[in-house]
Amino acid sequence: MRGFVAVLRREVFERRLLGLLALALGLIAALLPLVPGIRPGGVTLADLQGGLALGMALLLTAILAVFLGSSMIAGDLAERRLGFYFSRPLPGWAIWAGKMAAALVLIFGGAILVLAPAVLVGGNLNLEGIWGVGNVISVTGGSLIAAWATFLLLVLTAVHAVSVIVRARSPWALLDLAALAVVAGLVWGTLRRMKLEGILPRLTFPAWMDRPGIGAWMELGLLAAILLALVLAGALQVVRGRTDLRRAHRVLSQGLWGMLLAAVLLFVGFTAWVLAVGPGDLLGFSGVAAAPGSRWLAFDGPAARRPGYNPSFLYDLDSGRVVHARFGLLPSFKAFDRIGTPTVGFSADGRRAVWLEYDGVTFDSPVTAFRMDLDRPGSQPVRTPISFRYAPSGFALSPDGRRIVSLDDGRLVAAARYESTSVSPRLVFAGPDRLRIYEIQSADANPFLRVGAPSTIFELDLTASAPHPLKTGEIPPMAGGIRDWSLSPAGDRLLARSVDALGLCDARTGMPLAVLGSGHARGTFLRDGRIAVMEAVRGRYEHELRIFPPDGHSEPRRFPFANVLGATVADQPAPGVLRVVTSRPGAPRELWQVDLEPGTIRRMGTLRLASLDLPQVARSRVDLKDVDGVVWYEPWSSRTRVVLKGPAAPAVAPPR
Amino acid sequence: MTPIALEGLTVRYGQRLALDQVSLTVPEGSVYALLGRNGAGKSSLVRCLLGEQKPSAGRALLLGRDVWRERAAILSEVGVVPEEPDAPPAMTARQLSRFCSRLYPRWDAAGVAARLQRFGVPAETPFGKLSKGQKGQVLMALALAAAPRLLVLDDPTLGLDAVARKAVFEELIGDLADRGTTVFITTHDLAGVERIADRVGILREGRLVLDEEMEALKARFRRVSFPRSREAAVGRLAPLAPVAVASRGWEVDAVVSRYAEEHLPAEDGPEVSALTLEEIFIALTGGMEVIE
Numbered sequence: 016m017r018g019f020v021a022v023l024r025r026e027v028f029e030r031r032l033l034g035l036l037a038l039a040l041g042l043i044a045a046l047l048p049l050v051p052g053i054r055p056g057g058v059t060l061a062d063l064q065g066g067l068a069l070g071m072a073l074l075l076t077a078i079l080a081v082f083l084g085s086s087m088i089a090g091d092l093a094e095r096r097l098g099f100y101f102s103r104p105l106p107g108w109a110i111w112a113g114k115m116a117a118a119l120v121l122i123f124g125g126a127i128l129v130l131a132p133a134v135l136v137g138g139n140l141n142l143e144g145i146w147g148v149g150n151v152i153s154v155t156g157g158s159l160i161a162a163w164a165t166f167l168l169l170v171l172t173a174v175h176a177v178s179v180i181v182r183a184r185s186p187w188a189l190l191d192l193a194a195l196a197v198v199a200g201l202v203w204g205t206l207r208r209m210k211l212e213g214i215l216p217r218l219t220f221p222a223w224m225d226r227p228g229i230g231a232w233m234e235l236g237l238l239a240a241i242l243l244a245l246v247l248a249g250a251l252q253v254v255r256g257r258t259d260l261r262r263a264h265r266v267l268s269q270g271l272w273g274m275l276l277a278a279v280l281l282f283v284g285f286t287a288w289v290l291a292v293g294p295g296d297l298l299g300f301s302g303v304a305a306a307p308g309s310r311w312l313a314f315d316g317p318a319a320r321r322p323g324y325n326p327s328f329l330y331d332l333d334s335g336r337v338v339h340a341r342f343g344l345l346p347s348f349k350a351f352d353r354i355g356t357p358t359v360g361f362s363a364d365g366r367r368a369v370w371l372e373y374d375g376v377t378f379d380s381p382v383t384a385f386r387m388d389l390d391r392p393g394s395q396p397v398r399t400p401i402s403f404r405y406a407p408s409g410f411a412l413s414p415d416g417r418r419i420v421s422l423d424d425g426r427l428v429a430a431a432r433y434e435s436t437s438v439s440p441r442l443v444f445a446g447p448d449r450l451r452i453y454e455i456q457s458a459d460a461n462p463f464l465r466v467g468a469p470s471t472i473f474e475l476d477l478t479a480s481a482p483h484p485l486k487t488g489e490i491p492p493m494a495g496g497i498r499d500w501s502l503s504p505a506g507d508r509l510l511a512r513s514v515d516a517l518g519l520c521d522a523r524t525g526m527p528l529a530v531l532g533s534g535h536a537r538g539t540f541l542r543d544g545r546i547a548v549m550e551a552v553r554g555r556y557e558h559e560l561r562i563f564p565p566d567g568h569s570e571p572r573r574f575p576f577a578n579v580l581g582a583t584v585a586d587q588p589a590p591g592v593l594r595v596v597t598s599r600p601g602a603p604r605e606l607w608q609v610d611l612e613p614g615t616i617r618r619m620g621t622l623r624l625a626s627l628d629l630p631q632v633a634r635s636r637v638d639l640k641d642v643d644g645v646v647w648y649e650p651w652s653s654r655t656r657v658v659l660k661g662p663a664a665p666a667v668a669p670p671r
Numbered sequence: 672m673t674p675i676a677l678e679g680l681t682v683r684y685g686q687r688l689a690l691d692q693v694s695l696t697v698p699e700g701s702v703y704a705l706l707g708r709n710g711a712g713k714s715s716l717v718r719c720l721l722g723e724q725k726p727s728a729g730r731a732l733l734l735g736r737d738v739w740r741e742r743a744a745i746l747s748e749v750g751v752v753p754e755e756p757d758a759p760p761a762m763t764a765r766q767l768s769r770f771c772s773r774l775y776p777r778w779d780a781a782g783v784a785a786r787l788q789r790f791g792v793p794a795e796t797p798f799g800k801l802s803k804g805q806k807g808q809v810l811m812a813l814a815l816a817a818a819p820r821l822l823v824l825d826d827p828t829l830g831l832d833a834v835a836r837k838a839v840f841e842e843l844i845g846d847l848a849d850r851g852t853t854v855f856i857t858t859h860d861l862a863g864v865e866r867i868a869d870r871v872g873i874l875r876e877g878r879l880v881l882d883e884e885m886e887a888l889k890a891r892f893r894r895v896s897f898p899r900s901r902e903a904a905v906g907r908l909a910p911l912a913p914v915a916v917a918s919r920g921w922e923v924d925a926v927v928s929r930y931a932e933e934h935l936p937a938e939d940g941p942e943v944s945a946l947t948l949e950e951i952f953i954a955l956t957g958g959m960e961v962i963e
Contacts, residue, residue, distance in 0.1 A: 018743070021773040029761050099757040101723050103774050258723040297732035 018105040022113025024106045026087065033121050037075060037128035044068035045132035064138030072129040073163070076122050080158065080167045083118040084174030088253065093182040098258045107254030112263070115249070118171055123164070165242065172245035176271060179252065183264035194272040201279045202237070206288045209233070211373065212290055212341065214324050216436065218563070228323015229289060240278035244271055292318045292326050293337055306365035311389045313342070313359040313368065329359070329368060329387065338387065340396060342370035362416025366390040367411050369419055374402070384419060411450070412444035420450050420477075445506050450475040452484060455511075456496050468492055470511075472525050488524030494558060503540045508565070510538040510546070519567040527565030539584050547584050558582035560595065562611060574609055574616055594619070672735040674699055674821045674853040675720065679729035682715045682877075689715045691877040692729065697870070702847065702854040704864040704885075706948075707874035708956050712756065713857045715854035716874070718823045720855070721751060734820060747775055750814030751853075754825040756806035760799025763936040764792060764809045770814065775817040786812035790838060804835035810841060815846055822846075824856040830862060836863055843867060861949040871948065875956050885948075892951045893930035896942040907941070917952040 044067035048054050049546075054063050091097040134140065180191050208216045214230035227235070248271035297316040297443045304313045315327030329338040342358045359370040366389055373382045384401040388394045401419065411420050418653070420442050429642030445451040452473040469492050473484040490497070493513035500511040502522055509522045510531070519530040531538055536550035544565035551558050558579050561571035576582050579597040586594040593609040603621040610617070675697035682690040690712045698704040716952045718724035719731045723744030731738050733745045758767055764787055772778040789793050790808040798806060814822060824843075829834040840863045846852060847867070858864050871888055875883040881888070886894055895911065898921070908916065911927035918924070926946065946954075 018774060021770060024757070025762075025770050028766075029759060095755055096757045096759065098723060098753055098755075099759065101742075102721055102746065102751035102757075103771065104743045104745075105774060106743040197960060255725075257725075258718065262724070467780075 018103075018109035019113045019116070022100065023107065026117030027120055028115055030083075030117075030121055033079065033125055033419070034128055037125035038132075040071045041068060041132040044071050044129065045136045045138065053661070059139070061137050061139040064133045064136060065140045068130050068133035068138055069140060071110065072126040075129055076163075076167055077170065079122045079125055080118075080170040081174050084119060084171040084525045086174070087114050087118055089175055089178035092258070092260045092263055095258070096238035101258050103642070107257065107615075108250060111250045113251040115171070115246075119168070122167055122171070165238070169238075169242055169245070172242065172249055175249055176245060176267060179260070179264050179267050181262050181646075185261050185264055187261075187265055187268050191268050191272070194268070194276070195444055197474070198275050198279050198367075199370050201283055205279075205283050206234075208290065209286060211375075212324070212326065214289065229321045230323055233285065233289075237278070237282050241275065244274035244278060247274060266654040268538070289318075289321050289324060290326075292321065292324070292339075292427055294328050294330055296321075298324075304361070306361040306368065306389060306587060309362060311361075311365065311368065313340075313361075313370075314344070331389070334392075338396060340370055340385065340387075341372040342385075354496070358410065359409065360412025360416075360419065361389075362412065364416075367416030369399075369416065371406070371410060372478055373402075373406070379405055386416075412446055413444050414447060420444075443502060443506060445474060445523070448476065450477055450480045450570060451487075455490075455500060456492070456500075468496075470525065472523065475519040476525070488526060490520050490525035491527060493518070498534070501540065501578060503539075503544065504542065505544065508540075510540070512536070512538070517550075519546065519563075529563070531563055532561070538581065541587055541593075542590055549582050549584055549595070556580070559595070560584070560593075560609065572611070572614065574614070576616075672699070673697070673732070674734055675703070675855055676732040677720070677729070678732070680716065680719055680726050680731060680903075681725070681728035682712070682719065683748045685729040686712075686900065687711070688877050690719070690726070691875075693879045694729075694881060695872055695882050697853060697855055699853055700796075700851045700858065701869040702864075702867050703870045704868035704874065705857045705872045705874065706859075706861065706864075706952050707856065707857070711874040711875055711956075712877040714825070717823065719753075720823060722746070734945075744926045747817070750817055752807065752810045752814045752822075752824045752827045754829060754857075756798070756803065756810055758798045758806070760797060762798050763795050764798065764812070765794045765930035767813060771813055771816070777818050779818065780941045781814045783812045783816045784805065786815065786842065789842075807839065808835070809921065811842060815842070818850065819852060822852050822854045822856075824858070826853065826857050826859065827843060828858060828860045836860055838852075840864075840867060861952055862947070864946040867886060868948075873952060873955055881955060888951065889945065889948070891928060891930055892946045892954075893927055894946055894950070895925045895927055895930075896944075897925075898942070915957075920956045927948070 038088045048063040054060065089255070101107075125226055128138065146339065165372055180188055194444060197428075206215065209230050214228065215234065218344045248267050251270040252263045252267035256266040294314070296319050297314075298319050305311070306313070310331060312330045313327070314330070315325050318324045318326055327340055329340055329344050340359075359368050361368055369384055369386045369388060371382045373383055374383050379657055382398070382403045382405065384399045385396045386399055387396045413419070441453045441455065443451045443453065452475065453470065453545065455470045455475070456468045469489040471489045472487050474487045475482050475484045490509075493511065493516065495512045495514040497513055500509055502509050507522050508528065509520050511518050512521060512534060516534055517536040517538050518529050518530050519528045519538075520526060521528060531546060533550045536548050538546055538548045541547055541562075546563040546565070546567060548561045548563060548571070549558055550561070552575075554579055558576040558581070560574040560576065560582070562574075563571045564571070576595065576597055579599055581598040583596050584593055584595045588594060591615045595607040595609055596604050597607060598604045605621050606619040608617045608619050609615075673696050675695075677693055677695050680690050681688070681692040693712075693716060695703075703959055705716065715724065719726045720733065720738065722731075722733075722738035722745070725739050734748060736745050739744055762770070768778075768780055768783045772780055777886065784794060787809065790805070790812070792805045792808050792812075798809065807829075810928065811824075811827060814824075822843075828839055831839065840860075841853065844867055846959070847854065854867075856864060856868070865885070868885050870884050871881065872879055872883075893911075895908070897907070908925050908927065910929070911925075911931070912929040914924045914928045916923060916925040930943070
């Protein structure tokens with residue numbers, strides 16, 4: 016320790032003039048704004064003093080990190096002055112640590128000396144308006160300073176390594192380049208995979224610090240490993256390489272690339288583990304959809320032990336086959352359907368699935384359509400030639416599954432020019448050759464909407480030589496905007512819910528047909544066109560299921576569910592038959608069968624289900640997630656089965 | 672405890688063999704002079720000796736301990752004067768002394784000041800601004816201040832003028848007389864070291880070709896000159912183990928390494944003279960043509 020302190024003191028003392036330089040810069044930052052005519056209009060004296068001091072501190076510390084990293088040890092080695100230390104009773108680690116510590120003292124001491132005068136005269140060290148963050152000292156508990164300090168340490172040690180390699184001028188440098196290429200390639204490839212899978216969010220500091228997902232932690236771990244490798248390799252170089260520059264270079268390279276390769280391989284392996292996720296690893300569902308007429312499901316959701324990762328899958332309940340697709344990443348679709356329909360389009364016969372995937376690692380990357388034939392055993396996702404420059408804001412699949420339409424840059428891909436007026440326009444095939452565009456004024460898209468604006472509806476004839484969108488109507492404004500909405504299976508009516516009403520409208524003209532309930536009611540279309548509405552009875556611990564005729568005008572039939580806190584129409588297994596799931600605090604969920612014609616309700620048993628938003632359209636089948644795994648509710652047999660093993664579930668083979 | 676013991680020390684730089692299984696020991700209290708031409712491997716040997724370089728094979732023991740493994744602990748009892756003055760150029764001799772005083776268990780700061788005064792070296796001048804001779808003197812003063820049991824001097828008189836060289840050796844002699852320190856010195860100043868060395872080693876192309884007491888060395892080496900008969904000289908020289916023979920016309924000059932008077936009766940005619948260390952060194956390291 017005595018040696019470490021001696022080296023530290025000597026190195027700092029030798030470069031003490033750097034302190035004077037830093038102090039001079041600090042005085043310039045504090046005093047220059049006082050000169051008349053210097054300060055731009057609209058900038059306060061305190062802001063200018065603080066900003067100048069911060070800028071100079073950043074610049075000085077970066078320059079010092081490079082300068083000291085290149086000279087402190089590598090320079091001494093090259094100029095044969097490191098022998099002075101090695102001919103004294105000084106351990107190698109004390110030489111390395113003393114010199115590195117001295118470099119850090121000079122860098123951070125220099126920053127303090129630059130900032131001190133500005134702070135003393137009342138300068139404002141405030142970054143707000145520059146990076147969107149607050150005071151540099153207080154923001155995110157000083158994490159900004161920690162990040163900068165880490166960056167400087169990285170620069171210091173990396174420049175040291177590069178400097179040793181360059182000064183040694185040995186053939187080992189070629190191996191260094193090769194190792195660098197391998198490490199960089201592995202890291203780049205792995206980060207790209209992580210980005211493509213949506214594990215790595217865009218790095219928005221300090222938002223990153225608020226809710227770091229597994230990708231952020233992995234990035235941090237990799238950064239820490241790189242830093243550790245640089246520090247340890249540098250130490251190893253001094254301890255084992257000593258005064259021989261070429262030997263030092265060799266030891267440095269062996270240590271650095273050995274540790275880096277080990278760390279990167281660990282990173283690659285861990286990433287592979289993260290990505291090797293199956294449906295049974297999901298904690299829940301962000302969205303669920305079922306292909307009509309087949310037993311294929313599309314769903315995505317948060318993965319267990321992988322916070323922040325939401326993989327998406329196509330899953331065949333008959334064969335248990337799983338296809339990992341990346342349709343869950345398009346945020347615009349997520350924002351549109353708050354109940355969480357995955358961004359997968361199924362053909363009307365359920366034999367084909369089409370979805371969009373990002374080609375690149377950023378949200379402004381091009382997007383390509385993929386398709387898969389669901390009825391063909393062993394079929395794989397096929398990349399189509401259809402791609403978009405940016406993620407389209409609207410997407411629909413034709414009933415035959417052979418055409419898609421989308422809104423891309425405000426232009427209908429087919430031909431017509433179209434300027435969208437909402438955040439998430441929704442495209443729907445209103446017939447084989449007719450496209451309907453809903454510009455829904457969604458409450459999600461505009462959280463500040465109070466009175467609301469009308470939602471407009473357009474139609475487009477795709478067979479026309481020059482398709483032109485024609486406005487066919489508009490849904491009147493609803494208070495607070497439309498919270499969620501759904502179309503009838505025939506596409507002729509739509510249910511729209513706001514904060515105070517559940518309304519039925521004509522799907523083409525938007526004309527209001529009836530008000531079916533309050534803003535707390537949930538509506539769903541039945542296969543025969545009737546409408547089921549579930550709503551809590553005001554002031555009572557009870558829900559009521561109302562069955563309205565297709566026009567919503569006549570008085571509904573009513574089915575009470577007493578002593579329940581929540582109730583949801585879960586499925587319609589057969590015409591005139593509904594399944595309802597109810598919940599009470601502290602009790603398992605219960606499944607009920609409602610036979611509409613005789614008007615009876617029969618209790619089917621309990622379900623140990625996790626909290627789940629169920630699709631509004633009752634004709635969709637539902638898979639549910641329990642702690643035991645993915646639980647499939649079989650509408651026809653009224654049974655539930657664990658079809659994919661969860662963390663605590665017994666091994667159960669998928670049903671065939 | 673043997674201050675220095677080298678055991679099969681081998682150093683390779685790629686394909687090049689810089690030291691080839693060098694083994695030697697330096698007895699306590701002796702002055703060992705290691706001689707060799709440039710590139711003979713002296714610097715590699717000294718770096719290994721100081722634990723700055725790991726040998727490719729073999730090991731170096733200083734004060735009975737492996738110097739590569741225990742360098743820092745061993746060097747607290749070793750004074751070092753390097754071939755190239757490597758002290759930080761911005762530091763003055765006084766600052767250097769203060770820095771070193773924190774590292775050694777014993778430090779004679781007054782002794783450093785006294786020596787510098789004796790040498791006439793200014794204590795407040797930055798090291799980088801001193802002349803080469805002064806730098807060497809500063810490093811010598813620092814090396815002696817820790818009262819070392821062993822002193823390793825790597826060509827301490829390189830580039831010094833005659834006066835400075837004399838001062839260095841006088842300082843050494845004085846210190847040796849006072850304390851009996853063991854000294855290991857590499858030098859090209861053969862005349863200077865001849866006065867103080869007890870034992871001599873000569874390196875040639877990485878191999879230790881000679882390792883012997885100075886007195887014994889000087890006793891067995893002689894120059895033998897045969898003024899007229901070349902053929903007779905060749906026949907007579909064989910039992911004397913000639914290491915170098917030069918012929919000029921009828922005259923034959925030889926350096927022999929096993930001189931004994933009985934092999935060369937005085938009436939036989941050859942002239943015999945003693946050799947300086949420098950002459951022995953030149954003969955052994957290839958300064959003369961050898962004939963069979």
